[in-house]
Amino acid sequence: MMARAAFLVIAGIAVAAALALVLRRNTVHGALFLVVNLGCVAALYLMLGAIFLAAAQIIVYAGAIMVLFVFAIMVLIPGKEETGPDPRRTWRLLAAPLGGALLLELILLVVGRTAAPAPTGAAPSDNVAAIGRLLFTDYLLPFELTSVLLLAAMVGVLLLARSREGSAEPQGAGPEASVRGSAKPQGSEPEASLR
Amino acid sequence: MIAFALEIGVGALMLLVFIATLVARGDDRRWVGWLAAAGTLALTLLALPLSPAPAQLGGAFVQDGLALFAKRLFLAATFIGLLGGLSLPGRPFLRRAGEYHILVLASLLGMLVLASARDLVLLFVAFELMSIPLYILAGFAKREAGAVEAALKFFLVGSVSSAVMAYGLSFVYGAVRTTSLAGVAKAMPDGDGLLILGLLAVFGGFGFKIAAFPFHMWVPDTYEAAPTPFVAWLSVTPKAAGFVALFRVYFEGMGTAVSFWVPVAAGLATLTIVAGNLMALPQQNAKRLLAYSGIAHIGYMLVGFAATSASGTAMVLFYLVAYVFGNMGAFLVVEAVARSEGSEHLAAFRGLAQRSPLLALAMLLFLLSLGGIPFVAGFWAKLYVFWAAATAGLYWLVLLGALLTVVALFYYLIVAKRMYIEAPPATTRVPLEPMLALAVLLCALGVVILGVYPKPLVMAALRVAAPLF
């Protein structure tokens, strides 16, 4: 009873935050609503006994990814409100019925289903070890591939974000040099892009 | 371990290139590219004698005939693509050659694993490993006009498609409660609505990756702005990987339930063929023309997919090989001409036959192959695909495809006309880098050999496709 009430409250907040994310014109507010949504999802994981997953969700999504999102939005958005007419307004006319149809379909499918049997036994209290074991046995390959993916992404980010090609950079400069080189304009750069 | 030999090899090669880049000094680091190309060639040769191995990691990774067939294709195509890109001019390619090749190899690793993935998690991770380096490579020449826009378009469409795919995969998992594709295939005959909805969403994600019609918007712009040797590779290998993954997800082990995908694939094929061919007609930029024609070719392959049979699958595999050689070759010739004339406009091809007869001949071969003229690879590819579809009873689809092949021939022959009939603006030869010439030569050989003697490859494709059903 308590669990169901808690679930309804948390899920309600999650849905409301997700809606607010889509409907708010203010991007910073939207991003913060997304943080609320992610927090609610973490709470749902917690209710399912997946404590590690909940903590990882908070740290990775709310604590790291969204911080960078909000950071980027704050730097890039000139005004507080992103206004002006949407050039592709007509597409929304198409999106609404399609989205509605998908929603209806999902509701029909989910309502018609009988609840699947719960996994055997209660959720293990120490699921960190279990997750670790799985990651290094059955899911070893995806795990290792992800590290290659991160390496490639890192190389790519350095490639795309490097501000100046050559001239200002001493030969064979490592990352140190680039930090030193960018130290000076650090303060003035975001200023220029404000408002 | 032997089952992972190729993946480990590509991973090690990537790390080797990475380290070489770190220790490299000076402004010209293109020698790193030689390392990557040589390594890929070595791995291609290594892949040839490999034989199927038992499934690994609890069935999540299979090294069967299909996987090996696909991996050999990916490796060979990557080798040709790397050869074509070795002599790219421009500062970024000199200084950042290491990064370019690291990203290509990372993407290649993703493709190799994708061809073997029999697990939803592995499938998705491999897909992302294949795709994300491609976004970056599309924006590689970031100082040039349009490159950033192209990369961004590709990235946005690609990440939305990944999201759709992940969303679909979550439904699939919810319905079958296992991440194993074998489990999915087993549950499919029950016709669970949630499972079908999930698989349809995944199909949408695949549609973006292989650039089928309603999901194709990124293709022309990205192709036009990205470096051409990369585009040559981009236009074929990820598509091939996408098709192999499609077979794994939608065919393998499903038995009679595969017939469910016929209307989906046939509908998508119709749209893609019609749209791709018609939109290619007015194009005046060679890369955009090839981009739209590439979309049309995806449509023809979807015709083979719609046959939902072992022979259909095999014919798509054959088509993929023919498409790899034909399309890559055409893009590489465009690169050679563009490097000499400084333009990718069709007008740059005027009188190419009088200036560089061999280059023009190669281009003619590629165009004929793409158009489906007898005795080059593309003819057999189209014929076999249509034959498979007709066997499955999809006569209307065959008729439509054949009709639009005529349209395709029209725009391919316009290029040929420019090369052979119109007068050249200058009489100088088009200079050709040796490595680029080698890459073009390899493609031309592939097209001609497959056109004259397709039988061994067709047999091999039939052999590897049979166990799926």
Place this chain on the structure above:
Amino acid sequence: MIADLGIAFGRVVFVMMFVLNLGGLLTWVERKQSAIMQDRIGANRASILGLRLFGLFHPLADAIKMLTKEDFRPARADRFLFGLAPFVSVFFALVAFASIPFGDVLHVSGREIPLQAVTLNVGVLYVFAMLSLGVYGVMMAGWSSGNNFALLGGQRAAALMISAEIAIGASIIGVIMVYGSLDLQSIARAQGELLWGWIPKWGILTQPLAFVLFLTAGIASTKRIPFDTPEGESEIIGYFVEYSGMKFGMFAMADFLETVVVAGMTTALFLGGWQVPYLVAAGFHFPWGATLALPPLVVTLLQVGSFITKVVVMIFFLMLIRWTLPRFRYDQAMRLGWLGLFPLSIANIVLTGLVLLATRPA
């Protein structure tokens, strides 16, 4: 049921009061300690009926002053976020302490009472998560003020906190590897074991590099001198420049609370938590064979006392650093975080792994 609720309530209240009061007291410590270090007298004027108590009433006076000041809001501020930001800052700093244990499990009339506000088997991750969420308060404050200087301050703060948290997370991993748990209580318990029969296996001995890295990154994440470029009370305009009254006070308090949390985490991970050397549940067991039996309640009191002492000493040490070192320039702080602390933390993980592999029982 009622008793359980009461015990749970008591645990939470104890931790909250401990953290809040320590945080409040820190304003006084900061003034007095700096005064002593700089050979001054320090704040000593606030008095109640002539009673001065070494200036102990100053925190009280501060609170009254802040509460009665005008709560000003700039015209261009984002109303909602401007009001929310200080609460977010304080909230996450306050709840972060919840899973840090201040004593071993207490046995009272057949009940097991764990001496920590919340028992979590991923306690380390929990504290880390809460610390990382604290960034939002700072960013919200900087953005919602409608002031470009505040925005810049907020971004400096966010960048600093992110780079510090990366290093914190990476340096903790070494500790987790050594003690094989994410539960702060088991980590504290494992630190009671003896190395070669006589050295307590405290984190500072098994993970000395991680200790230095964690402490440095921890100081950076509290945004206090020498890493106070985000706020820089007197010289640089910081993210809470538009705040006044108690909301301003809350930001200052959040920094003090974070200091307490960092001290608490350092104690739990590196200084043996609530461990007293050679004290086990039955009393003292010295390595030279002598024993001293003690009743369980005394043992518990010793443990809690030990924990509080360690935290206070750590705070004192942090304050010492704050009044000793000059401020890092912004780019220096960034470079330290990304090119100093982070790679060293990774090296520490590799090193720890190698050592564990070499010393692993066959």
